[in-house]
Each structure stands twice: as structure tokens, then as C-alpha cells.
Amino acid sequence: MTRSTVRLSALVAVAGAVAMGFGGCAGADASADVAAAGGAPADEVTLGYFANVTHAPALVGLEEGFFADALGGTELSTEVFNAGPAAIEALTAGAIDVAYIGPNPSINTFIQSGGQSARIVAGAAVGGAALVVRDGIDSPADLEGATLATPQLGNTQDVALRAWLADEGYETDTSGGGDVAITPTENAQTLTLFQQGEIDGAWLPEPWVSRLVVDAGAHVLVDEADLWEDGAFPTTVLLVNADFLAAHPQTVEALLEGHLAALGWLAEHPDEAAGVINAKLEADTGKGLEPAVIDRALEHVAFDADPHAETFETLVANGLEAGTQKDGSIDGLFDLSLLNGLLEADGAEPVSAGGLGSE
Incomplete structure (x- = not known):
């Protein structure tokens, strides 16, 4: 389907x-x-x-x-x-x-x-909801050392990103450490930080996925829909x-x-x-x-x-x-x-x- x-x-x-x-x-x-x-x-x-x-x-x-x-x-x-x-x-x-x-x-x-x-x-x-990233990140293997944003620690997209990264073999922690740094950030600020090159991507809900894609040149690395049945x-x-x-x-x-x-x-x-x-x-x-x-x-x-x-x-x-x-x-x-x-x-x-x- x-x-x-x-x-x-x-x-x-x-x-x-x-x-x-x-x-x-x-x-x-x-x-x-x-x-x-x-x-x-x-x-x-x-x-x-x-x-x-x-x-x-x-x-x-x-x-x-x-x-x-x-x-x-x-x-x-x-x-x-x-x-x-x-x-x-x-x-x-x-x-x-x-x-x-x-x-x-x-x-x-x-x-x-x-x-x-x-x-x-x-x-x-x-x-x-999706993980959108900058040019040069084309697979999960490219995320080593990256900094990614989510709307807030413990929110639905934050949990989805942390769980997906764990499945890909990456370690993260709730203080921003680990193999991939996760920085909970207000959505509008995430767009600005991405445009400035301060972060490498973000796991976000709509319309922020589309804002980063259309307004900031990001591309979708993971569409969360692909991780669920149907x-x-x-x-x-x-x-x-x-x-x-x-x-x-x-x-x-x-x-x-x-x-x-x-x-x-x-x-x-x-x-x-x-x-x-x-x-x-x-x-x-x-x-x-x-x-x-x-x-x-x-x-x-x-x-x-x-x-x-x-x-x-x-x-x-x-x-x-x-x-x-x-x-x-x-x-x-x-x-x-x-x-x-x-x-x-x-x-x-x-x-x-x-x-x-x-x-």
C-alpha cells in the first residue's frame, strides 16, 4: 500500500x-x-x-x-x-x-x-515526520559525528530519532553526547541553524520538514512512514x-x-x-x-x-x-x-x- x-x-x-x-x-x-x-x-x-x-x-x-x-x-x-x-x-x-x-x-x-x-x-x-539532512549525508553511515535537532527532549520526534539511531548502531545520550549529537531546539530556530550550517539535520513534523526541504535545500534521509507497517x-x-x-x-x-x-x-x-x-x-x-x-x-x-x-x-x-x-x-x-x-x-x-x- x-x-x-x-x-x-x-x-x-x-x-x-x-x-x-x-x-x-x-x-x-x-x-x-x-x-x-x-x-x-x-x-x-x-x-x-x-x-x-x-x-x-x-x-x-x-x-x-x-x-x-x-x-x-x-x-x-x-x-x-x-x-x-x-x-x-x-x-x-x-x-x-x-x-x-x-x-x-x-x-x-x-x-x-x-x-x-x-x-x-x-x-x-x-x-x-521525517529526518532531513544537508548535502553530503546520503546514508546512515554518514551521520557519524553529526549534530541533529529535534523539537524538544522526549517529544515524539526526539524519541523516534533516538530509537532509529540506536537501530543503526549509534549511541546517543540525553545531554547531547554520543556518536551523534542531538540538540532539542525550537522549530523556527532549527530552520535558522540549518541555514547557517550550525546543524546537519533534524527529525521534525510537518510543516518543518517541508520548510527545510523547500526553503533550506535539505533532503529527506528517513521518512518515518517507511518505518511503520502501511x-x-x-x-x-x-x-x-x-x-x-x-x-x-x-x-x-x-x-x-x-x-x-x-x-x-x-x-x-x-x-x-x-x-x-x-x-x-x-x-x-x-x-x-x-x-x-x-x-x-x-x-x-x-x-x-x-x-x-x-x-x-x-x-x-x-x-x-x-x-x-x-x-x-x-x-x-x-x-x-x-x-x-x-x-x-x-x-x-x-x-x-x-x-x-x-x-
Whole structure:
């Protein structure tokens, strides 16, 4: 199966899930289930996300008003982050309630809290991460002594790079030593450092992969999709503070309605997606992406409500190998019951927690 086929399959699956419309009201059965679970809508909810193409469901949901429509009287505020560990700090401190985030920080907080901190309630994006390097690096053997960047120590791309380097026989450590030096760096600074010749490459999410390729002349050494079966690996999931989920399941359900509406819109409006995503990126960062950059980025990302729970045990093993997480169980990390209630009420197939939580 080609990557484009994987992307199309994911989008078609999501489109089918939202074809009847998740503009702001759930099916009666799903609403009844949430009401039975107790709790009341929150007065306010704070959503964290990154200004990345891999967070397009958040960008579209905000720009097109899907979250606001679904939340009704609940006030929505937002916070923009650069990488997962910083967002996790905010989530666990209660500064935000929900986050679009990578799987590895989600795993880390769950294990470190003994399963008490947060739950993954949906998937968001698949693919869209790669190792890009300078001219002269054409194989893994050319990386000896190189300096590579990642968005933040312990984030999903940082773990992926460290695990891949270990498989290639390189030693690294979390202080930047070893055969290949890894320097966690804010994404915009990574682009600048690469252009200045201060680093040799980086493992990044989109659109930063495409920024380095199009704007700085980098080339892809490793597309992470090539390391996973059928190219399907989760880049972004929707993570909720566990206490907030228990207290306000109706608000989380409403956010999921907006999330599914955004996924459906992305599936049904591929020709408009770049413009809407770029408008939100410009609002958040002060500058949009060049057409060649955003078009290339969107070719490498799929948007999917399935969090691909079947990959998470491998992600745990990668984090342990990378030395960026503690050992521990992820049983209970997923709570997909609200998501599946919405999907089933609309006649769509439920998604699996892979034995790692509620469905």
C-alpha cells in the first residue's frame, strides 16, 4: 500500500464518519450515555495545540468555528505550544484541559502519574515526520559525528530519532553526547541553524520538514512512514486531563464533535485545506507558509480519528530505548468511549483501544 493510498483511506474513513454532520449535536444515544455518566458542561475549556500542519484538525476546528459551535455556552480559550513536553506540563498543572499532542509525551505523563494524569480520547494525524539532512549525508553511515535537532527532549520526534539511531548502531545520550549529537531546539530556530550550517539535520513534523526541504535545500534521509507497517503511525492525538474528563464528559464530547467536524471538513475540502490551515498559522505565528511548503506538507500527512493504539507498545519500547521515559504500564491510557458513541450514533465503525483502555 502506498503512502498516498494510506492517506486516502484515512480521509475516506473519517469522511464517512462525519458525512451526516457533526456540526454541533451528537446522536441521542451518545448524549444519553454522557448524561448517565454524570458531570456537567464546563464553564470554560482551554485547548492546547501546535502551529504545525500535523495539528490541522485543531487549526481547522478553530478557524472554521467547529469547536465553538459544538461547545455552545462553554467558553473556549487556546494556548499554542512548540512541542509536547511543554504542553504536558501545562496539562498536568491544569493550565490547559485538552491538548493536541504527540503520542510519546502522552505516554510519558500517563506512566509518570501512575495512570492518573490524562487519557487519549481520539486520534488526529498520521504521518508527517521525517529526518532531513544537508548535502553530503546520503546514508546512515554518514551521520557519524553529526549534530541533529529535534523539537524538544522526549517529544515524539526526539524519541523516534533516538530509537532509529540506536537501530543503526549509534549511541546517543540525553545531554547531547554520543556518536551523534542531538540538540532539542525550537522549530523556527532549527530552520535558522540549518541555514547557517550550525546543524546537519533534524527529525521534525510537518510543516518543518517541508520548510527545510523547500526553503533550506535539505533532503529527506528517513521518512518515518517507511518505518511503520502501511506507513501508519500516529503523529498527533487528542489528550484530555483525566480530572477534567471525569468532571465534564459533556464538554469533552462537544470537543470531539468539533474535532470530527474538522476531520470531515479536511476530507471533503482538500482544495481549500491549505488556505484555511495557512490562515490560522498566520494568525498564530504572524506568517503563513509558502504554497510549495504547505502543499508538500499536506501530501505527507493523513487526518484520522483512529489513534492507532496498536502502535503504542512499540512507542513505549522506543521511549525506553531512547532513555526519555520511565518503564511502566499504559493499560488505561485510552478512553475512546465518547468518540465511539459519536461514531456509532452516526453509523460509522468504532475505533479500537487495542486492549489499552475503554472503547
